[in-house]
Amino acid sequence: MAFNLILFYLFAAIAVVTALLVVVQSNPVYSVLLLIGSFMGLAGLYVLLDAPFVAVIQIIVYAGAIMVLFLFVVMLLNAPREAAVRSRLLESAGTRVIGAILALAFAAEMAWALTRSRTLAMSAAGRPSFSVPQIGQRLFQEYAFAFEATSILILVAMVGAVTLAGRHLVKDRRSGS
Amino acid sequence: MAELTHYLILSGVLFTIGTAGVLLRRNVITVLLSIEVMLNAVNLTFIAFGHFLGSPDGQIIVFFVITVAAAEAAVGLALVIALFRHVETLNPDAFRQLRG
Numbered sequence: 001m002a003f004n005l006i007l008f009y010l011f012a013a014i015a016v017v018t019a020l021l022v023v024v025q026s027n028p029v030y031s032v033l034l035l036i037g038s039f040m041g042l043a044g045l046y047v048l049l050d051a052p053f054v055a056v057i058q059i060i061v062y063a064g065a066i067m068v069l070f071l072f073v074v075m076l077l078n079a080p081r082e083a084a085v086r087s088r089l090l091e092s093a094g095t096r097v098i099g100a101i102l103a104l105a106f107a108a109e110m111a112w113a114l115t116r117s118r119t120l121a122m123s124a125a126g127r128p129s130f131s132v133p134q135i136g137q138r139l140f141q142e143y144a145f146a147f148e149a150t151s152i153l154i155l156v157a158m159v160g161a162v163t164l165a166g167r168h169l170v171k172d173r174r175s176g177s
Numbered sequence: 178m179a180e181l182t183h184y185l186i187l188s189g190v191l192f193t194i195g196t197a198g199v200l201l202r203r204n205v206i207t208v209l210l211s212i213e214v215m216l217n218a219v220n221l222t223f224i225a226f227g228h229f230l231g232s233p234d235g236q237i238i239v240f241f242v243i244t245v246a247a248a249e250a251a252v253g254l255a256l257v258i259a260l261f262r263h264v265e266t267l268n269p270d271a272f273r274q275l276r277g
Contacts, residue, residue, distance in 0.1 A: 008179035012187045019191055019214050023198035028206045035210050042217055045187075048179065049228040054220075054236050061243055066213070066250050073254045074206055077261050110189045114182050130233040139237055150244045157248035161255035 008048060014041030028074045032067055039063040050129040184225035191218035205260070205267045209253050216246050 018037040025031045039062050046055035139147060191214060198211025220239045227235015257267070264271050 005179055008183060012183075016187070016190055016194070019194045022210055022214065023194055023202065023207070025207075028204060028210075031207055031210050035213060038214065039217065042221060045184070045221060046224055049184070049224050051224050051228065051236050051239075054224060054239050057240065057243060058220075061247065062213075062217075066247055069250055069254060070206065070210065073257060077258065077267070106193070110186075114185055128231050130236065135233050135236055138233055139240065143237055143241075146241060150241055153248050154244065157251050161251045164252070164255035165258040 004048065008045070011041045011044035011048070014038070015045070029071070032070045032074060035070075036063045036067050039067070053132050053135060181225055181229045184221060188218045188221045188225070191215075191221065203268050203270060205257050205269055206254075208269065209250065209257070213246065213250070216242060 015038050018034045018041065021034045022031045022038065025034065039058055043055040043058045043063075046052070046058060195211045195213075195215030195218060198214065199208050202208055202211065220242055223235040223239050223242070225235075227233065227238075260272060261267060263274075
């Protein structure tokens with residue numbers, strides 16, 4: 001059981017450190033690659049939480065497909081290193097005060113919510129774990145409508161992406177006007 | 178044994194990192210990446226609650242969140258390409274054509 005806790009801290013450290021580096025990096029290519037590391041850490045946590053199916057989906061779909069799409073766009077645009085732009089809005093005192101107040105409010109809210117969730121963690125023993133067929137049956141019976149709705153959403157997103165990024169439309173508009 | 182509180186704190190930390198990225202970075206692609214970090218923090222909360230409540234619904238909702246994230250990434254990156262073609266920069270402060 002203690003081994004479990006060590007693994008939790010290991011994966012949590014991987015996820016948090018790489019996520020921090022994603023935000024701090026000025027080169028978008030490194031950001032994308034570090035985010036894949038963060039997803040790996042989270043996939044490890046999903047395995048610890050008895051959800052191996054989601055862990056595999058996380059690596060194949062998220063780290064595999066979506067991040068490759070990001071990497072493709074970063075390299076397609078030959079994205080420049082972000083210049084250290086100092087914006088007046090970020091440096092004004094009023095913005096900092098409001099940000100500090102909001103951060104303190106969020107921290108207090110989290111502390112309040114987490115001290116109340118202690119009762120839930122007590123019922124830890126005898127939890128059932130779910131196999132992939134069980135999840136699949138539930139997905140295609142109770143959540144069948146949501147599943148079909150997401151398939152339509154994917155189709156709409158695909159058409160939208162082609163319409164937005166398609167070069168032929170830009171040419172048509174320029175020649176037409 | 179890691180308890181629910183551990184996972185919720187980790188999720189809160191990740192979500193805060195993602196929010197800071199969205200607010201502080203001046204590169205549209207990094208902003209989209211920070212949104213992915215936030216979505217993953219929420220996914221971790223769903224899985225943790227599903228595990229500790231003994232319900233498979235957490236995993237199923239994460240499945241849908243990943244699908245929607247894929248659609249969001251596709252449309253968002255298409256918008257980035259279209260914008261880059263017009264203004265030749267990725268700084269969101271430069272996208273001000275629609276400002277009245």
